[in-house]
Amino acid sequence: MNIKKITAIVLILTCMACEDYLEILPEGQENTENFFNSKSDYEDALVGVYDLLSTTFLNNILGEIASDNSLCGGESPTDVLDWQQIDDMTHTPDNGALRSIFQWMYAGISRANYIVEFQDKIDFEGKDELLAENLFLRSYYYFELVKFFGDVPLYVDGRLTIEESQSIDRSPKAEVYAQIEADLLVAINSLPWQQAQSGRATKGAALALLGKIYLYQEKFQEAAIALDQVINSGQYQLVENFATIFLNSNENNIESVFEVQYFSGEGGSFDCFQCVEGNIAVGFMGPRFIGGNFAPFTKGFSFNPPTEEIYNAYTADDVRRDATILNMEAFVMERPDVTFGIGNPIDYTGYYNKKYIPYAESQENDPNLTHSNNYRAIRYSDVLLMAAEAFNRGGLDDTKAKNYVNLVRNRAGLDDIQTSGSNLTQDIFNERRLELAGEGHRFFDQVRTGQTNSIPNFTAKNVLFPIPRIEIELAGNNWEQNTGY
Secondary structure, rough: OOOOOOOOOEEEEEEHHHHHOOEEOOOOOOHHHHHHOOHHHHHHHHHHHHHHHHHHHHHHHHHOOOOOOOOOHHHHOOOOOHHHHHHOOOOOOOHHHHHHHHHHHHHHHHHHHHHHOOOOOOEEEEEEHHHHHHHHHHHHHHHHHHHOOOEEEEEOOOOOOOHOOOOOEOOOOHHHHHHHHHHHHHHHHHOOOOOOOOOOOHHHHHHHHHHHHHHOOOOOHHHHHHHHHHHHHHHHHHOOOHHHOOOHOOOOOEEEEEEEEEOOEEEEEEEOOOHHHOOOHHHHOOEEEEOOOOOOOOOOOOOOOOOHHHOOOOOOOOOOHHHHEHHHHHHHHHHHHHHHHHHOOOOOOEEEOOOOOHHHHHHOOOOOOOOOEEEEEEEEEHHHHHHHHHHHHHHHHHHHHHHHHHHHHHHHOOOOOOOOOHHHHHHHHHHHHHHHOOOOOOOHHHHHHHHOOOOOOOOHHHHHOOOOOOHHHOOOOOOOOOOOO
């Protein structure tokens, strides 16, 4: 099974609330019930579940654009209007980007449920581990849905028929979280600490995701226990040089707990983003280079420019600043032959996301859509900071919390902090922002901790995004819209 280059068998997928069930139709077989007859059939189906991870590029870029870390950018104030609306907090239930997230995450869930439906058909060596990977992936997709939309339809036993899709209700997010917790606890027992193939779910990834889900629910003691298991496992450590973490040559490094694999060997199409195997967000976020020597980078579409405020939030001696944010003014001073376009003049800041900047080496067939930059979905530094938050906010152990924060700070070239209590809480929040800027976590961190005052135009309703209107209609108008929309 090749996770880097997803090559699943024929996959026919339609929208969640209309015909949102997955059918995998192997050549020469008439229906899906005849499919699962060998271990390789299950492995091929699991590849299809992993495949939808590629679509989370959209979740990650919107997690920054919606926050106070960055603006929308692009060519003009109307370029990719769905993203512009989210930046301005004017999005509605008709926002196309939000519908894509809703559809794509349920596509992943549908594929996972197809395996669940037929999990008892045959036995084979390694079956428990395969099913555990499947549960981890389904949990990942459900968590993304809860972060964006709150209460969402929950179905776990198999595929939905059209009739069932029109009668299923939204489940309270507490029930969705409970299902995710249950699935991850099962998965943890069967997953190994290490996989022979990069990109596959591990015990550490499942424990880290479980700890994060506990943290989002403010179950601090449970979060601390889960995250400490990751820390004490000895499987991970901080990469010594922060500036190397996001290089394409340093993918799946010792700090990577879970990493979404992208592949640059295939071309892409703007008509089918879910069909693309490259990291689409990377091309969208690159500077609009025109001429000169801007190697090793290549040009992009100037979306998601970091704000001057986040750049200035770093101290000059914090090594993370220049590894996280490309300062175009400084770059051109060193390379005066470089020319570039600023794109949207309203959102031009002079800064670009360097963690996910497009490299010329990583776009073999299409300079826009096929970048191979992996997405570092869960890093060890994130685990340390989540554990620090759990120990501090849960009143469990401020000394341990400080030690975890200081490991992250020391790697950045900064001195230890000595605070405690609520002051330590704010230091942890600040450290999360500086450590994880540009990685898609900021908006959801702000919402879950109530630190939303710095988001322009944010109002109470924006703690959740609206359920796409057409999905409500396709579900028979049985769902209530999120408050305020």
